Amino acid sequence: MNTDKPLSQRKLQALQTREKLLTAGQETFLSNGFQKTTISQIIKKAQTGYGTAYVYFRNKDELFIYLMEELMNKFYTIAELPFEPITHEEARSLIRNQVQQFLQLSIKEKAMMTVIQEAKGISPSVQEKWSNIRERFISRITIDVQYAQAANLAKKSLNPHLVARGWFYANEMFMWELVHNENHYSIDDVIKNMTQMYVEGLYH
Amino acid sequence: MNTDKPLSQRKLQALQTREKLLTAGQETFLSNGFQKTTISQIIKKAQTGYGTAYVYFRNKDELFIYLMEELMNKFYTIAELPFEPITHEEARSLIRNQVQQFLQLSIKEKAMMTVIQEAKGISPSVQEKWSNIRERFISRITIDVQYAQAANLAKKSLNPHLVARGWFYANEMFMWELVHNENHYSIDDVIKNMTQMYVEGLYH
DNA sequence: AAATTTCGTTGACATGATGTCATTGACATA
DNA sequence: TATGTCAATGACATCATGTCAACGAAATTT
Numbered sequence: 001m002n003t004d005k006p007l008s009q010r011k012l013q014a015l016q017t018r019e020k021l022l023t024a025g026q027e028t029f030l031s032n033g034f035q036k037t038t039i040s041q042i043i044k045k046a047q048t049g050y051g052t053a054y055v056y057f058r059n060k061d062e063l064f065i066y067l068m069e070e071l072m073n074k075f076y077t078i079a080e081l082p083f084e085p086i087t088h089e090e091a092r093s094l095i096r097n098q099v100q101q102f103l104q105l106s107i108k109e110k111a112m113m114t115v116i117q118e119a120k121g122i123s124p125s126v127q128e129k130w131s132n133i134r135e136r137f138i139s140r141i142t143i144d145v146q147y148a149q150a151a152n153l154a155k156k157s158l159n160p161h162l163v164a165r166g167w168f169y170a171n172e173m174f175m176w177e178l179v180h181n182e183n184h185y186s187i188d189d190v191i192k193n194m195t196q197m198y199v200e201g202l203y204h
Numbered sequence: 205m206n207t208d209k210p211l212s213q214r215k216l217q218a219l220q221t222r223e224k225l226l227t228a229g230q231e232t233f234l235s236n237g238f239q240k241t242t243i244s245q246i247i248k249k250a251q252t253g254y255g256t257a258y259v260y261f262r263n264k265d266e267l268f269i270y271l272m273e274e275l276m277n278k279f280y281t282i283a284e285l286p287f288e289p290i291t292h293e294e295a296r297s298l299i300r301n302q303v304q305q306f307l308q309l310s311i312k313e314k315a316m317m318t319v320i321q322e323a324k325g326i327s328p329s330v331q332e333k334w335s336n337i338r339e340r341f342i343s344r345i346t347i348d349v350q351y352a353q354a355a356n357l358a359k360k361s362l363n364p365h366l367v368a369r370g371w372f373y374a375n376e377m378f379m380w381e382l383v384h385n386e387n388h389y390s391i392d393d394v395i396k397n398m399t400q401m402y403v404e405g406l407y408h
Numbered sequence: 409a410a411a412t413t414t415c416g417t418t419g420a421c422a423t424g425a426t427g428t429c430a431t432t433g434a435c436a437t438a
Numbered sequence: 439t440a441t442g443t444c445a446a447t448g449a450c451a452t453c454a455t456g457t458c459a460a461c462g463a464a465a466t467t468t
Contacts, residue, residue: 010435014445038425049447054427121325155404162389162397169377170370185366193366200359201405214464218416242454253418258456 018056020046025063030111034064034119061123064115068129071112078102079137083144088153088203096195099171103187106175113179138168145202154202167198222260224250229267234315238268238323265327268319272333275316282306283341287348292357292407300399303375307391310379317383342372349406358406371402 007015024046028037039053039060046053057063078101085091106113119126141164148154174190177183183190211219228250232241243264247257261267282305289295310317323330345368352358378394381387387394 008436010443010445013435017445039427040425050449051428051447052445055445055447059427121331127325158400159389159393159397162394163401166374166378166398166401170374173373173377174370185363189363190366193363194370196362197367197370197402197405199405201401201403212465214414214416217464221416243456244454254420255418255457256416259416259418263456 017046017048017052020048021053021056021063022066026067029064029067029115034060034115034122061119061125064119064123065125065129067112068116068126071109071116072129072133074105074109075102075133076136078105079133079140083147085148085151085153088199091148091153091203092195092199095199096191099191099195100187102171103175103178103191106179107187110179113175117176117179134168134172138164141168148203153204155204158202163202170194221250221252221256224252225257225260225267226270230271233268233271233319238264238319238326265323265329268323268327269329269333271316272320272330275313275320276333276337278309278313279306279337280340282309283337283344287351289352289357290355292403295352295357295407296399296403299403300395303395303399304391306375307379307382307395310383311391314383317379321380321383338372338376342368345372352407357408359408362406367406374398 021042025037025042028041028045032041037060040050042060042063043050043053053063057066078098081094081098081101083091083094083098085094116126116130120130121127138161142160145154145158145160145163149156149158149160171194174183174194178187178190225246229241229246232245232249236245241264243257244254246264246267247254250257257267261270282302285298285302285305287295287298287302289298320330320334324334325331342365346364349358349362349364349367353360353362353364375398378387378398382391382394
């Protein structure tokens with residue numbers, strides 16, 4: 001599990017400094033948001049000199065992206081959930097479950113998701129990172145749709161790529177809304193309605 | 205049509221200055237994007253002093269918002285298209301038509317839409333403006349869904365608010381993708397697939 | 409038509425964030 | 439002990455923003 005680390009005291013300290021900056025960044029981003037967070041705030045909290053931040057990260061955006069990565073892995077796990085239903089009903093259940101996990105993870109990580117939403121509007125590199133997640137979901141959903149079509153569960157007249165994309169888009173937007181607290185709907189209602197529409201639109 | 209204008213020479217010049225700033229802004233935004241456009245660039249193109257821009261607009265965001273308004277009115281027209289179908293088929297046709305107009309307008313105004321997309325990620329006030337359009341579409345679609353349910357064309361087990369929201373979300377996201385040229389799909393395919401999924405998911 | 413007021417216009421200025429770079433000094437190496 | 443390496447640093451140059459006191463031409467008053 002643990003690869004041996006031939007760490008000199010210097011390298012160790014460097015890693016610690018980097019880590020200090022990341023955690024200081026985490027805290028600052030969560031309390032101030034992306035836009036209002038400055039390098040000065042981060043290095044102050046990390047107790048390092050100004051230039052130090054630029055030794056480890058090209059800029060604020062890059063520092064933030066490292067913070068995103070851990071969270072992204074959790075999403076990837078959900079994106080890759082197995083999907084091999086035999087019946088219409090089983091399909092509905094698996095789909096509903098994936099939506100639920102996606103939305104619940106987002107809400108659990110609400111604080112960070114809010115900042116990510118803000119950041120992806122401002123920073124092209126953050127936007128691209130989020131785009132990675134999106135495409136990963138979409139290509140996996142595409143495969144699922146194709147599976148259902150091959151199993152004669154889903155209508156073959158529909159383009160699986162477009163179906164997958166449209167389906168994820170709706171999910172994503174509801175997710176941002178839930179994260180932003182602008183919703184006046186219960187999560188369960190959202191899941192139930194979306195799943196029903198999707199399954200009855202796509203499946204026989 | 206034309207309300208009488210009791211315009212002193214001063215007020216006239218003021219209006220002209222404002223207009224110069226708006227057109228200079230328009231040009232600059234379209235060629236440089238939102239982020240990279242600065243007040244200095246705008247006033248230089250408008251041939252006014254630096255402070256003048258701040259006389260007419262609180263900041264860059266507000267100037268941009270005035271530029272958005274005209275375009276937004278075109279969207280509102282589409283949002284309010286009449287919808288009173290008698291049959292399933294008529295409903296499908298009306299829906300398809302609305303989607304088509306929405307996407308075509310976006311593509312026709314592609315240059316400005318690209319800047320709007322960028323701006324709404326950066327400026328909260330632009331985001332709110334766009335949110336107005338979205339909610340206007342959604343509430344209108346909600347009414348349409350309710351109409352179809354009352355006419356016994358659509359399933360009554362679905363929540364019309366959530367259906368309308370999810371449907372618009374998918375449309376919006378495809379629209380941004382089309383505007384951004386990231387699409388590898390034809391508009392017609394997108395419209396056909398989305399409409400089919402929606403109608404067969406919602407209608408009996 | 410002279411005097412006075414109003415107000416559109418202006419650019420210098422203060423502020424604040426960013427990214428760079430020459431320098432420093434503690435640690436590693438010989 | 440001497441020499442090198444490199445993590446750390448903060449002063450600096452750069453750039454954008456928003457403010458404000460002052461100017462002067464137009465409008466109004468006397």
